[in-house]
Amino acid sequence: MQVRPRITYPTTTEVDFVVVGSGAAGGVMAKELSTRGFSLVVLEQGPRLEPSQFEHDEFKYLFNNGISNPSPVSWRKTDKEEAKVGAGELLYARLVGGSSVHFTANFWRLHEIDFIERSRLGGIPGADLQNWPISYADLEPYYTKVDWEIGVSGEPGPFDPPRSRPYPLPPMPVKSAGVLFERGARKLGLHPQSAPVAILSRPFNGRNACQHCGYCMQFGCEYNAKSSSLASVIPVAEATGKCEIRSNSYVRKVEIDARGRAIGVTYFDAQKQEHLQRAKAVVLCANGAETPRLLLMSESNRFPHGLANSSGRVGKTLMFNVGAGAFGLFEHELNEYRSIQVTRLLHDFYDSDPKRGYYGGGGIDARFQKYPITWALGGLPDDAPRWGSEYKRMVGDYFNRSMLLAGHTTSLPVPSNSISLDPTVKDAWGLPAIRVTYDDHPDDLKISQFLLDRSMEILDAAGAQKKWVDYPAETATFTAHLLGTCRMGKDPTTSVIDTDHRTHDVRNLFLCDGSSMVTSGRGQPTMTIMALAFRAGERIAALAQRGEI
Amino acid sequence: MQDHVTRRAFLAAAGAAGAAWLAADPELVQAALAHARQTVGSPPPYRFAALTAAEAAGLEAIAMRILPSDETPGAKEAGVIHFMDKALSTYAAARKGPVLAGLDDLDKRATSKWPGTTSFTALTPARQDELLKVIEQSDFFREIRDATVIGMFANPSYGGNQNQVGWKLLNFQAHGVYQPPFGYYDAEARKGG
Numbered sequence: 001m002q003v004r005p006r007i008t009y010p011t012t013t014e015v016d017f018v019v020v021g022s023g024a025a026g027g028v029m030a031k032e033l034s035t036r037g038f039s040l041v042v043l044e045q046g047p048r049l050e051p052s053q054f055e056h057d058e059f060k061y062l063f064n065n066g067i068s069n070p071s072p073v074s075w076r077k078t079d080k081e082e083a084k085v086g087a088g089e090l091l092y093a094r095l096v097g098g099s100s101v102h103f104t105a106n107f108w109r110l111h112e113i114d115f116i117e118r119s120r121l122g123g124i125p126g127a128d129l130q131n132w133p134i135s136y137a138d139l140e141p142y143y144t145k146v147d148w149e150i151g152v153s154g155e156p157g158p159f160d161p162p163r164s165r166p167y168p169l170p171p172m173p174v175k176s177a178g179v180l181f182e183r184g185a186r187k188l189g190l191h192p193q194s195a196p197v198a199i200l201s202r203p204f205n206g207r208n209a210c211q212h213c214g215y216c217m218q219f220g221c222e223y224n225a226k227s228s229s230l231a232s233v234i235p236v237a238e239a240t241g242k243c244e245i246r247s248n249s250y251v252r253k254v255e256i257d258a259r260g261r262a263i264g265v266t267y268f269d270a271q272k273q274e275h276l277q278r279a280k281a282v283v284l285c286a287n288g289a290e291t292p293r294l295l296l297m298s299e300s301n302r303f304p305h306g307l308a309n310s311s312g313r314v315g316k317t318l319m320f321n322v323g324a325g326a327f328g329l330f331e332h333e334l335n336e337y338r339s340i341q342v343t344r345l346l347h348d349f350y351d352s353d354p355k356r357g358y359y360g361g362g363g364i365d366a367r368f369q370k371y372p373i374t375w376a377l378g379g380l381p382d383d384a385p386r387w388g389s390e391y392k393r394m395v396g397d398y399f400n401r402s403m404l405l406a407g408h409t410t411s412l413p414v415p416s417n418s419i420s421l422d423p424t425v426k427d428a429w430g431l432p433a434i435r436v437t438y439d440d441h442p443d444d445l446k447i448s449q450f451l452l453d454r455s456m457e458i459l460d461a462a463g464a465q466k467k468w469v470d471y472p473a474e475t476a477t478f479t480a481h482l483l484g485t486c487r488m489g490k491d492p493t494t495s496v497i498d499t500d501h502r503t504h505d506v507r508n509l510f511l512c513d514g515s516s517m518v519t520s521g522r523g524q525p526t527m528t529i530m531a532l533a534f535r536a537g538e539r540i541a542a543l544a545q546r547g548e549i
Numbered sequence: 550m551q552d553h554v555t556r557r558a559f560l561a562a563a564g565a566a567g568a569a570w571l572a573a574d575p576e577l578v579q580a581a582l583a584h585a586r587q588t589v590g591s592p593p594p595y596r597f598a599a600l601t602a603a604e605a606a607g608l609e610a611i612a613m614r615i616l617p618s619d620e621t622p623g624a625k626e627a628g629v630i631h632f633m634d635k636a637l638s639t640y641a642a643a644r645k646g647p648v649l650a651g652l653d654d655l656d657k658r659a660t661s662k663w664p665g666t667t668s669f670t671a672l673t674p675a676r677q678d679e680l681l682k683v684i685e686q687s688d689f690f691r692e693i694r695d696a697t698v699i700g701m702f703a704n705p706s707y708g709g710n711q712n713q714v715g716w717k718l719l720n721f722q723a724h725g726v727y728q729p730p731f732g733y734y735d736a737e738a739r740k741g742g
Binding site: 056057058059063173174175176178179180211212213214330332333334335336337338339372373375376377386387388389391392395396399400 | 614615616617619621623678681685694695698699701702703704706707715716718719720721723725726727728729730731732733734735737738
């Protein structure tokens, strides 16, 4: 790989593409377009941090938005209520590399069924369940590309969809939680498997293997062993000499000319000065909340209800992934704070089963859940004292002897669940805050409870001395998974983008991130977002090369 | 479910009062860190930035009942009061008034229940516990409880958790790099147990 100096473009230069967001999708998009010779600028809201700047500081990273979004979000369950700031929370990272920097790196593929569930099950009352316009087979080559281009560790499991190439790296070493989980699940006749993760079990492409420090979930990896876009694809994009990653650049509007074509985007720099970056085409990879928000903020006379929103579907059918979790206490020390969060999972209940009487499926994993502050604040069972000598004793005694079993489930596309612009709340730039309207479909909560019940059985079978619910199966007021808000589809009246990720309404405007997803999968959407971006990058490049943008 | 339920779980558990000890602005946290670095290294007699000596003694007395010094070091040895003082002089400055009002109320309860007592601080630990049980559902107590816990288990750079006594209580060996086996059960599995 020939490395050229990092390029910078003047804003007045019309680049081939401007990409908004540098996360799981934006980083991949930057790599795919720049390596095909296109000039591009990637605009990232947050700063650029080097791995050496990542800290092991729970107070800062988990409680004080060390690298995550500090902007206000208002929240309500239904559109009959007034949304309130603080009633719920979205979590995404705000730096070069986006949430792929701070995610836990659980890395599941969707299964074949996730793309065709509507055909298999029919409609679900209260939801707008649809098939994807592409299949698992269409996406499989790009899942494999993700595996090999960014570095994924794992081994095939009994319920996995077909794969065209093995994992590039062996699974991570099993932790005590994985051993106990496997023991309990096997006793019940279930089929636990190694957890695939976007973390390097061995050195790969000049990057370090995992050092097992334990700071994956919500932290950046200072060893570069987590396969974020910052660690993997962004350096490749920059080495082309065609791609500028412009940090501290907060986009507020996609600009449209009189012909209805995008001409670039207007953004604030670090000093809150506005600039227009011109481009021949615009690709939004800002995440499943920020992408629809940006479209809605880009309304104009021509697009009075928001850009690319002739279907009225921008921001609609917001999906999260649901789930509940339970702790188990064991006789000996597990030391779960060491190494990665998850090493074993269970997909026996992945598929929806009509015999259960409701829609949904999912997975269960065994994991480290709470760093010290979070553990001491709220990790103990409800019947434990909250202060005093006995509290102190239990906090110390249980910390290393416990593990969490976490359920990860489907989230139905409910039309009234949405991202919209809050009519009154503004962020620090004076832009409308994101307003979330979200209430889980009853089936989402039922499958969540089902997996919690199975988790309790597995904890018993594994020999837990005590078990307790950490978070119950209840309507979500928190998420890091932002899905389905600009879905892909063939019908321009019911979807926002086509199978090339081109918006139905604006020929040179493309969207690719969690918003593109038609169904939620069962959790862990980042791998699918990256696979979609590899596929979209290839197709957008081909359109550009053919002069069809 | 999400991989990130921790903060949400905390906010749900703590309510608004506890959450006030969490700054929304990272720059303010940096200011607190700078404060902490300055004062941890300064020679005695220690000067608090936000609290008088009596106020600090009162808050520390409560913290010592929340995380007592028994077989293992507690809030006192961790220097939780220094964490609180930093917070109350920087990002949680808005909480100083309500916190001191709560402390004043506690002192009044102490003197009215046991006439002749000058303050909560002066009570025996058993009497302190008796009084705290009465107010344990109050916003004031919950706020001090959460602040004590955060101070005990946050990085020592924030002023508490001195000598990592909080982490030692958990047997959390912070910031290491490890090789398997990590715990008892994976070690046992490796041996074929």
